[in-house]
Amino acid sequence: MRFLDEAKLVVSSGNGGGGCLSFRREKFIPRGGPDGGDGGKGGDVILAAGGKRTLYHFRFKHEFCAENGRPGQGSQKSGKSGADLILTVPPGTLVTDDDTGEVLADLVSEGDSVMVCRGGRGGKGNKHFATATHRTPRFSQPGEEGQTRTLRLTLKLIADVGIVGLPNAGKSSLIAAMSAARPEIAPYPFTTLTPNLGVVTAPFGEPFVAADIPGLIEGAHEGVGLGDRFLRHVERTRILVHLVDASTLPDDDPAAPLAVVNRELVSYNPALMQKPQIVVLNKLDIPEAQEKADAFERALGRPVRRISAATGQGVSALVRELASLIAARKPATEGDPE
Numbered sequence: 001m002r003f004l005d006e007a008k009l010v011v012s013s014g015n016g017g018g019g020c021l022s023f024r025r026e027k028f029i030p031r032g033g034p035d036g037g038d039g040g041k042g043g044d045v046i047l048a049a050g051g052k053r054t055l056y057h058f059r060f061k062h063e064f065c066a067e068n069g070r071p072g073q074g075s076q077k078s079g080k081s082g083a084d085l086i087l088t089v090p091p092g093t094l095v096t097d098d099d100t101g102e103v104l105a106d107l108v109s110e111g112d113s114v115m116v117c118r119g120g121r122g123g124k125g126n127k128h129f130a131t132a133t134h135r136t137p138r139f140s141q142p143g144e145e146g147q148t149r150t151l152r153l154t155l156k157l158i159a160d161v162g163i164v165g166l167p168n169a170g171k172s173s174l175i176a177a178m179s180a181a182r183p184e185i186a187p188y189p190f191t192t193l194t195p196n197l198g199v200v201t202a203p204f205g206e207p208f209v210a211a212d213i214p215g216l217i218e219g220a221h222e223g224v225g226l227g228d229r230f231l232r233h234v235e236r237t238r239i240l241v242h243l244v245d246a247s248t249l250p251d252d253d254p255a256a257p258l259a260v261v262n263r264e265l266v267s268y269n270p271a272l273m274q275k276p277q278i279v280v281l282n283k284l285d286i287p288e289a290q291e292k293a294d295a296f297e298r299a300l301g302r303p304v305r306r307i308s309a310a311t312g313q314g315v316s317a318l319v320r321e322l323a324s325l326i327a328a329r330k331p332a333t334e335g336d337p338e
């Protein structure tokens with residue numbers, strides 16, 4: 001299934017049913033009077049979070065309408081209300097009015113919902129308009145029209161751990177080593193074109209969700225490469241794992257790859273740099289990586305975790321560290337660096 005994290009929809013609530021113009025006509029009751037029933041209310045349009053992982057189901061269909069209310073009938077019979085239209089979206093979906101830019105809802109958790117279009121009210125039958133001086137009203141009230149709105153849906157993945165780094169740092173390999181996820185892995189940059197999620201079983205505590213964010217490059221926050229499209233997914237992670245390819249570190253400035261990605265994170269949202277960040281050197285199975293890793297630590301001024309996602313070296317220890325950090329922290333919310 002293709003990953004889709006943006007969608008534009010046109011939604012319309014149902015029109016209210018018209019009130020009925022009717023008079024009671026029965027044998028031996030010559031002046032039965034007005035008995036027109038009310039029209040039914042139009043259906044609402046509701047967005048509810050749950051049951052989906054992406055917005056893929058909106059790829060081909062973009063217009064949705066709720067059911068109209070039924071008109072009233074004689075004998076004071078009210079029309080049936082239109083059924084509400086409930087559209088399911090994945091947790092983490094931001095709902096915005098595309099015309100005004102107003103944020104209507106942030107459906108973060110399973111079960112969150114928002115009514116985006118209210119159905120039109122049903123019209124009143126002529127029974128309601130009878131008075132002592134006007135006993136035979138020959139009019140009824142039409143139903144109210146429903147609302148139409150253009151919505152923009154933006155999915156921001158909710159994960160406990162976000163894995164960031166330059167292209168080809170081994171993020172997908174690390175996801176595969178920690179979990180049962182099997183993302184595409186190849187020895188060239190930008191293999192990952194969509195975020196991958198993996199559920200990691202920790203040696204203690206509950207399992208946690210890790211997401212690898214497609215490769216960030218210099219200028220990503222301005223739209224260069226793939227980064228600006230996927231930087232939003234970093235915002236809701238609780239902990240960042242900054243993965244660095246130790247085998248390709250430059251000799252003149254070993255810490256440069258780390259600085260490039262951190263600049264993009266802070267340029268996109270300064271709060272991202274306040275999240276806990278674990279720096280991890282990858283590909284230590286390559287012989288020259290050990291020497292370069294030593295130079296990296298000297299440049300950084302402190303030791304960092306060293307792993308090989310390909311062989312599994314150091315991955316278990318990293319998982320234990322992440323599980324400990326997650327257990328000690330409350331869930332993150334956007335704009336709150338905890």
